[in-house]
Amino acid sequence: MKTSSTDLDRRAFLGRSAAFAAATGSTSLSLGLAGARPAEAQAKPLVIAAPATPQSLDSEFDGSLGTLDMIGCLYDSLVAFETVPDPEIEGVMREDVTDYPDLPGGVKITGKLAESWEVAEDSSWAEFKLREGVLSNWGNELTAEDVVYTWERKFALGAIGGFFTKLLGMSGPENVTAVDTYTVRFELPQPNPLLMKLQLNLYNNILDGTKCREMATEDDPWARDFIANDSAGFGPYRLANLVRGQQAVLVGREDYWNGMPAIQQVVYREVPTSATRSSLVRGGAVDIALVLQPLEIEQLAQTQGVKVASIEASPMFWVELNTEFAPFDQVAVRQAMNYAFPKEQVIETIYRGTADPMTGPMPAIYPGFKPTADYRQDLERARALLAEAGLADGFETSLAYNAGDPIQEPMAILYQTALREIGVELSLRKIPAGTYFNEVSGRTQPMIFFTDTPWCPDPGYSMQLYFDSATFSNYSNYANERVDELLRAASLSPDNAERFKMMAEAQDIIGEEAPWVFIGYPKFTVTMRENVEGLTYYTSNNLRFQDFSYASS
Missing domain, CATH: 3.40.190.10 (Periplasmic binding protein-like II)
Structure with missing residues (x-):
């Protein structure tokens, strides 16, 4: 698909951030x-x-x-991204998510709870030396056992942390060990390029294991009730x-x-x-x-x-096209739904400058992004695609939207009007905010608005989160054997250049097969x-x- 000047500007954004930091001497020591x-x-x-x-x-x-x-x-987490001045807004800093191929994990990081670290060349292990004398809000000193406890809890509860353990290919809590009082080691069953990047994730925060064990009960061995209502952190x-x-x-x-x-x-x-x-x-x-x-x-x-x-920023806003609902099992129909969407009108009249057009299946500010889904409204092309799918007379379907988000209803009405021009009758379903995510995760609707962001600035992470046929957050039920194959291969390769090449191919396929209606990149x-x-x-x-x-x- 055609690449717009806006796409090129966004692809250059990270380079400008890093260059601005270098020019001003603002980058901190690692x-x-x-x-x-x-x-x-x-x-x-x-x-x-x-x-x-x-x-x-x-x-x-x-x-x-x-x-x-x-x-x-x-x-606090063990480490953090270094920050650089935002190249467009004076007085604002941002994480430097530029790809640095010569650095461990391809990222430039600074210490938080860890003061130093060592990483295997193939990212099969990493060792962190903790700062001494760090106290929790309960007065307990940070040790390697707190890091071990945090990851034991992830394995035991199998919730958000369970996603991280699977993403890293970890076999069990034995993959995280205390070498000594202030040294913790991650030893993976096989190399994984996300080992360091996931340490930077907001939700890889370290718990005060001493306090959590104190608050645990027989019925609540991992202190869920306590942690839900109080903090035990550093x-x-x-x-x-x-x-x-x-x-x-x-x-x-x-x-x-x-x-x-x-x-x-x-x-x-x-x-x-x-x-x-x-x-x-x-x-x-x-x-x-x-x-x-x-x-x-x-x-x-x-x-x-x-x-x-x-x-x-990294947020994305799209429509899930549930491929298990006909006619969205057909690529031509999904493409037609994209060409019918009034993207430029939505960006201008609803977002009013607080979003950019979405041009691919991952955040445009992330390294490895490729603009493979630059669909702009073209009703003639949408009609031709429906005819190609045997639906020249159109069809009926429905779109669910969140009653708690004030921009979704006017956006849905604009889309409804546009679809009527190509013979598609779209009924609108207003879902209460309190139950909306259940409708998304339950995959009960043929079409539903969704907004989300992959926190890890990596194409493999982003693609696997939404497009792996087995992942929990693939709410469109999208499945493509080649995409799955590329995701598996990329998750094992320590070579970032090779990984990015594989993820570029995956983005090509996803952009072409259009399991989403690609709408916008809302700004933070x-x-x-x-x-x-x-x-x-x-x-x-x-x-x-x-x-x-x-x-x-």
């Missing part, structure tokens, strides 16, 4: 501290208006927005209070290994409606407002005292008061409150 702290902590609380408070604080079982924001400040904040449906209050830790956070207290308030969140940040009652409607964002960007950052947009500084973009698309400070008046 074994240094994760970030410098201001000399004095600031007493004014950071108040955030969010759609909901976290339903759980356990990274094994909850991936909602509130939970992501909590995990990012209550816990991060910069501790949980002071959580009243679900109202707010969470976090307090900075004076004994944090990297120093007290700049802002001592964070108040994370549940404000269900976008209009109210918008009003609060406009009036200065809150410092940050999350998940606003595009029109509100556009208006706030022109409001005195408020600033908006819309950052090139944060609306805040003008005195708030320190925003950093992470591929997990969450805030980390320790990054923020207030500008000097």
Whole structure:
């Protein structure tokens, strides 16, 4: 398919990030501290208006927005991506996810709980030396046994962490061992190119195993109830209070290994409606407002005292075309559904500049991306494809959308109107927000909107997450033997160039077979008061409150 200038711009984005960092001398040392702290902590609380408070604080079982924001400040991982200035937005930092083929795992990383590490050339093992004297929010010192416990819990519970263990090809908890008090070793049954990249994942946070064992019971051996409602981590904040449906209050830790956070207290308030969140940040009652409607964002960007950052990001928004529902078992029909979608109109009138057109089956900002699904509205071509599939007179189907997302209904109506032009009668099904994900994961609908992001900036991870015929998150029931073969081969190859070549072929196939209607890449947009500084973009698309400070008046 034709490659647009926008695609080329996006493909060059990471190169600009790295080049800008080099030119400004801003890249930190790979074994240094994760970030410098201001000399004095600031007493004014950071108040955030969010759609909901976290339903759980356990990274094994909850991936909602509130939970992501909590995990990012209550816990730390062994290592992190280095950060570089965003090349397009002054004052914003972002993870450097550029592919570095000469570095272990192809990534440039800095230490957090680990102060140094060694990795096998073929990524079959890695050894981490932990910082000494690191304390949890319960006062227990970090040791290698905490890392071992964290991974034992992943194996035992088999939830989100279970996906990581399978992705790494781990055979059991014996793959993670304590060499000594402050050294932990990962030994895989076979080489795996994701060994280091997955250590960077937000949900590979390290637990205080001592506290978790203390809180375990016979009925709850892995302290699920405790972890869901409190924290046992080595991060910069501790949980002071959580009243679900109202707010969470976090307090900075004076004994944090990297120093007290700049802002001592964070108040994370549940404000269900976008209009109210918008009003609060406009009036200065809150410092940050999350998940606003595009029109509100556009208006706030022109409001005195408020600033908006819309950052090139990893989220994707698409329609799942369930291949087990006729006629979506036919490639020509799925292509027709893409050519019928009014992508340019949606980006312009609904997203209003807060998204870019989706041109491939993975985030365009990730290394290894190839724009193989650049479908733009072409109703004549859509009609021809339906005729080719024996459906010249069209057909009837339905599209489910989330009642809790204000952009989905108007988008569905625009699509319904466009499809009528090619003889497809689309009925719309409004699904309550509380049960929406069950409809997605249950694969009960022929068509359903979905938004997600692969947190690991790797083409193999991204492709396997959504298009492996056996993966849990392949909600379109897509299956292609060649794609499966390429995914298996890429998961074992330590050669990044070879892996990227295989994933380029997989993207070609997926773009052609179109198991999704490829819609947009929503930007990570944060609306805040003008005195708030320190925003950093992470591929997990969450805030980390320790990054923020207030500008000097």
